[in-house]
Amino acid sequence: MHTHAQRTIDYQLLVDHLSTSILLVDTDLNIFYLNSACEALFDISSLRAANTPVLHLLEIPDDDFDTQKALRNTLEKGQAYTRREAVIRVNFQNLHVDYTVTQMQLDKTQPVFLLIELNPIERMLKIAKEENLIQQHQVTRQLIRGVAHEIKNPLGGIRGATQLLARSLNDPKYNEFTDIIINEVDRLRLLADTMLGSRQLPSYVDVNVHEPLERVYSLVSNQTKKKVKLTRDYDLSLPSIQADRDQLIQVMLNISVNAVQAILENKAFYRERENHPELIFRTRIQRLVTINNILHRSVIRIDIEDNGPGIPADILEAVFYPLVTGRANGTGLGLSIAQNIIHQHNGVIACQSIAGKTTFSLYLPWESQHVAK
Ligand SMILES: Nc1ncnc2c1ncn2[C@@H]1O[C@H](COP(=O)(O)OP(=O)(O)OP(=O)(O)O)[C@@H](O)[C@H]1O
């Protein structure tokens, strides 16, 4: 019994509140304990992780570094070590981490453990490139709007004058020509409207991203009629976000339509590879993502992925720019509009593409407590 009031600390609670990920590993190199941050990092529960080999988490194929040997060395000799920018595999994605391994004995009667502290450094690197894009993109966007505006201005006049002309000519044999002018003017006006982008201010409401995603899913599935296998891989525990539902649909649709076009216009690609067109809608929580210099503890990631031929190499770096297109009759506005919308939601769209796998990932923040970098 303590004679005077003494504060005690619940160390378990303390460790679970650390933002550093902590792993305890036993002498067989099996996981003995991991704290909450670590559970979140690897997206596994302590229950599932307990007694599984730690090498499953720390080792990736084709790594020159002998993780097992290094861990054993620390166990036996007590020599701590730190690995910088190590690559680990989390949910089929590469994650860069710094980690430190130290030997630890809880008390003399107990066996030795390895204490591994991990600090993820990834995502900031990767998305920085996209951020550059956003900034350049906004300048171009202004330019485009200016041009669209100037194109649109005289169109009304041309259309009106043509109608007057048609009426005063009053001769069916000229109608063909005046109709051409009117139709082309209408087409230009539509294009200019798309270039200007929507004038409506976004209205933000609570949205579960699966809702718009399901809408797009059914639209695409109607459009492709079994020609494309559609796969849904949702993390249904995602929190809802403040977003404009219609705009999200537009973004997801623009990206999906591109994928479907790439698939259906390249049947030969599938014939050669003897596989079938597939489009995947995937949702995930993604830890530690920096967007626009703001580090988010976690954001929502929505992947729209196809197994088509991939984005042509010459436009890959610039796909999000307006007017960049790889298709004969494309306007090259779809992705630029999509990026713009997601940017207004404080998010970003990133893209990775090789032949057989093209992924557009929407990163959308959902929590309000942002941590400044
Ligand atoms: N999933 C994909 N697979 C292959 N290429 C793609 C894919 N998504 C986009 N692209 C390429 O990126 C280009 C730009 O796409 P974007 O949606 O911005 O314009 P667009 O589809 O050409 O025209 P718009 O969408 O305005 O009608 C496309 O023309 C296409 O070449």
Ligand SMILES: [Mg+2]
């Ligand atoms: Mg498009």
